Amino acid sequence: QAVVTQEPSLTVSPGGTVTLTCGSSTGAVTSGHYPYWFQQKPGQAPRTLIYDTSNKHSWTPARFSGSLLGGKAALTLSGAQAEDEAEYYCFLSYSGARVFGGGTKLTVL
């Protein structure tokens, strides 16, 4: 089964920009993996931020954006706020199976 890799942790300054990435052991991540990005805060269920690489839901703050970058899925946060401190998970679709990345703990400091 595929392994999906993310940075274990990243730190961003308030107002700064950071990019989280999501790679696949099977090769380049493409739109055919239908990348999702979830945000999870302690004690809460995950919340969908991005679906199908770059699409946002109505509650997704405009400062979040999704893309494909260098063979990986990417989540970019521009203008970080304290409330963005959370764990972020990517989620990829393979034929049949689905796989989460290990998560990136984002600290806003």
Next chain:
Amino acid sequence: EVQLVESGGGLVQPGGSLRLSCAASRFTFSSYWMHWVRQAPGKGLVWVSRINSDGSSTNYADSVKGRFTISRDNAKNTLYLQMNSLRAEDTAVYYCATSISRLFYWGQGTLVTVSS
């Protein structure tokens, strides 16, 4: 608002079995794929299994294949996960989830602890 309520978690000995349930409401349950996702204490999300709308197609993570069985009863609006040959590493909060219009909805989770 979509509602998913898991139940059936608890303490079980290694090698034992447990059946989780997920009661769905406020959406047309019989129209959507359903998933089980787990999260060990302090760890990340792990996809476990999924089932299609009529129950005819299922997929599993390698780590549970042959031990866990996902099923559904569309007449009862309920999703199940039968877990056999449980191991300590299966200890986690188990969430049921569904994707509607590309948005994932999650239950609150039920804790399964595998320990002697």
